[in-house]
Amino acid sequence: MTTSTRQQHTAGGPHPGAPADHAHGVAAARATDLSKIYGQGETQVVALDRITVDFRQAEFTAIMGPSGSGKSTLMHCMAGLDSISSGSARIGDTELTKLKDKKLTQLRRDRIGFIFQAFNLLPTLTGLENITLPMDIAGRKPDKEWLDRVIRTVGLTDRLKHRPNQLSGGQQQRVAVARALASRPEIIFGDEPTGNLDSRAGAEVLGFLRNSVRELGQTVVMVTHDPVAAAYADRVVFLADGRIVDDMAEPTADGVLERMKSFDAKARTS
């Protein structure tokens, strides 16, 4: 079942993330003083150290930072895939820590899309079947107009009957992206969604993610280590040692690269 707020969004109408001009600035997800600590005592690791960040609606955010800086942990905590140690993680107005298992599962299913580095498609299903699978499992009917629009935007219209092994890597990941978009989640998280793709296929998927933000009003938060990929985003948030160390608007690949170099230089001298 869709929730009442979601039912207001008729096909072709504005997405919750994209309605009016003031859409930018409204938080689709928010971390406040979020900490995540793994293990105890001697082996304790502070993966996230009091992170406070807003991910605004209809905005495409890239998360960057060295290996081990907490990027995946942040995605997992915000998407309700991992518990947090202290602070708060919110999707819209919903505080994740307050949800019991069942409600959390529902929230993940109904309000969040997650794109993994491995495409995670079912080999025996066609492209279209893979795209609608989560909704089929939830017993929800896809909104046909919306689904058509998503499929057109991903450029998969003539590939719907193909099975994953008949598709290129880029096409498979576009199926995975379309699957994440099909239920019109409030926010999509991706952990290096182009990490397994060559640069051309990666560009295809990134271009599509950007279109889904610009044209469909989707909110996207994506981890990447690639400055070129980050330049597709509206904003880059830099992590180091579980903290946010910088926040860059309208990134360019060169600008991101410069910023990364300055962090490396700082790390060497400290």
Ligand SMILES: Nc1ncnc2c1ncn2[C@@H]1O[C@H](COP(=O)(O)OP(=O)(O)O)[C@@H](O)[C@H]1O
């Ligand atoms: N399940 C876990 N158990 C213990 N430590 C973990 C676990 N997951 C991640 N970590 C640690 O938390 C820190 C952040 O990891 P991660 O979020 O995966 O970083 P990134 O994605 O930026 O490479 C690292 O020091 C990592 O070793």
Ligand SMILES: [Mg+2]
């Ligand atoms: Mg990671």
